[in-house]
Amino acid sequence: MPEAATTPRKRLRDPEGARNALVKAGVELFETRGYASTSVQSIVDAAGLTKGAFYHHFQSKDELLQRVHDEFIDHQLSRARAVMSEPGLPADERLRKLIREALLEPMAVYKAEITVFLQERRFLSGSTFEEIQRKREEFERYFVDLIEHGMNDGSFRRIGPARVIAFGIIGTGAWTHTWLHLDGSLSPSEIGEMFAEMLIGGLVPRD
Numbered sequence: 001m002p003e004a005a006t007t008p009r010k011r012l013r014d015p016e017g018a019r020n021a022l023v024k025a026g027v028e029l030f031e032t033r034g035y036a037s038t039s040v041q042s043i044v045d046a047a048g049l050t051k052g053a054f055y056h057h058f059q060s061k062d063e064l065l066q067r068v069h070d071e072f073i074d075h076q077l078s079r080a081r082a083v084m085s086e087p088g089l090p091a092d093e094r095l096r097k098l099i100r101e102a103l104l105e106p107m108a109v110y111k112a113e114i115t116v117f118l119q120e121r122r123f124l125s126g127s128t129f130e131e132i133q134r135k136r137e138e139f140e141r142y143f144v145d146l147i148e149h150g151m152n153d154g155s156f157r158r159i160g161p162a163r164v165i166a167f168g169i170i171g172t173g174a175w176t177h178t179w180l181h182l183d184g185s186l187s188p189s190e191i192g193e194m195f196a197e198m199l200i201g202g203l204v205p206r207d
Contacts, residue, residue, distance in 0.1 A: 015056075015057070018047075018049060018053055018056075018057065019057045019067075021047040021048065021049065022043060022044070022047050022049065022053070022054060022057060022058065022064065023064065023067055023068060023071065024047070025043050025044075025046035025047040026038070026043050026061075026064045026065070026068060027068055027112050027113055027116055028046065028112075029042055029043060029046060030065070030068070030116045030119075030120055031112055031115060031116050031119075034119075034120070035061070035065065035116075035119075035120035035123050036123065038061070040054055040061060043061075043064070062123070062124055062125075062126075062128045063128060065116075065117070065120060065121075065123070065124060065128075066124070066128045066131065066132060068113050068116055068117060069113070069117045069121075069132050069135075070135070071110060071113045072106055072109075072110035072113045072114050072117070073132075073135045073136065073139065074135075075106050075109070075110065076102050076103070076106050076139055077102075077135065077138060077139055079101050079102040079105070079106070080098060080102040080139060080142045081142075082101075083097045083098050083101055083102060083142075084098075084142055084146070090155060091146060091147075091149060091150030091153065091155035091156060092150070092155055092156070092200050092203070092204055094146055095143075095146055095147070095150070095196070095200055095203075096193075096196040096200060098142060098143060098146065099169065099173065099192055099195055099196040099199065099200075100189060100192035100193055100195075100196055101192070102139075102142075103169075103170065103173035103174075103192065104173050104176070104188045104189065104191055104192030104195065105188050105189050105192060106188075107176060107177065107180055107182075107188040108182060108187065108188045108189070111177060111180060111182060114174070114177050115177045115178075118174060118177060139170075140166060140167070140170060143166035143169060143170060144162050144163050144166040145162075147162040147165050147166055147203070148162035150203070154205065155204070155205075156203040156204060156205075157203060157204070157205055157206075159202070159203070165203070168199075169195075169199050172195060172199065173192070173195060176188075176191065
């Protein structure tokens with residue numbers, strides 16, 4: 001009993017560790033039980049913390065789910081910005097890198113977080129949803145702007161609205177969360193390269 005009582009206090013001396021433990025527990029429970037069926041109490045029990053610790057870091061389950069989203073979208077945005085700022089790349093190669101490095105490779109690290117968000121985002125609303133939407137729109141905009149630019153300079157065929165094509169590409173990558181096995185024969189990077197070859201092949205001008 002004394003041993004169990006000291007566990008939360010010990011973790012509270014490490015705020016980042018406590019926050020990470022809550023996020024990890026939330027991801028695991030949201031993925032297995034679903035967001036609606038997971039209580040704050042079950043999260044803190046799984047993390048070995050108290051409700052007081054939870055509400056020290058998060059105002060609600062919504063805010064915890066937002067943190068789960070931010071875990072992967074911030075990583076994807078960082079990679080997308082790096083690709084977009086790389087000088088001298090033609091549109092097709094830049095799009096290839098966006099698909100592989102910003103869309104698919106993050107699955108190797110954040111597959112559980114991506115799965116949880118895509119399955120449970122319907123429960124989000126208000127200011128939490130608005131902040132999430134802002135980041136998602138920035139990520140989408142890199143694809144839309146690049147495809148539009150490529151259509152304007154002749155690198156890509158104008159087969160339809162750039163926004164629709166971008167959503168098709170992003171959706172193709174995001175949907176892999178339903179079937180991707182991280183211990184499978186193909187890595188997310190290899191799958192990204194395959195997707196890029198397939199998708200860009202439909203955009204480049206035909207001889």
